[in-house]
Amino acid sequence: AQSVAQPEDQVNVAEGNPLTVKCTYSVSGNPYLFWYVQYPNRGLQFLLKYITGDNLVKGSYGFEAEFNKSQTSFHLKKPSALVSDSALYFCAVSTPEGFQKLVFGTGTRLLVSP
């Protein structure tokens, strides 16, 4: 069965500093990996995805993520955090055989202080 772990409930970072939000996954076979962001009282907004190819994926709002197959990780990164990046971030995984079924992690709250 597919699963995703987001080991940190909350990440705190100062504005202008780099940020990392961690994600590890478990699947049988090749993973499709996604990051979504959720602002209060809003639905999930797509940030980026890894399907195949280059391990470094660039997405919306300056975010990027690196797929590491040996460590089964897909950490989200941004070189310079903004206060407006403060939100809830979800990592999710599906597989080619999974009929697009997404399994989500429990989420990590990012708090960027001025």
Next chain:
Amino acid sequence: EAGVAQSPRYKIIEKRQSVAFWCNPISGHATLYWYQQILGQGPKLLIQFQNNGVVDDSQLPKDRFSAERLKGVDSTLKIQPAKLEDSAVYLCASSPSDSTDTQYFGPGTRLTVL
């Protein structure tokens, strides 16, 4: 391009009452999903439609939850009778059809069962 529409945005009901949620996916998207997001958790897939057929409803509590997607476009999710533990945000998402496609989410319906 219009996004995924959901209504109502908020609903408060007493336990044992019934409730229905409506979703209009992005035009042309063949696949539609209903997720349940309990506070502090990641979204959990309840049911997935491909056009007007059910692909996966393995996590749908079928004794009280039902969903339909008539004509392969709009969808409704119903709970009857509601329990306290059904309090959650119900998210609708849609995607074109391929397993690598991104799912786009609506704003959700926040249900409170008293």
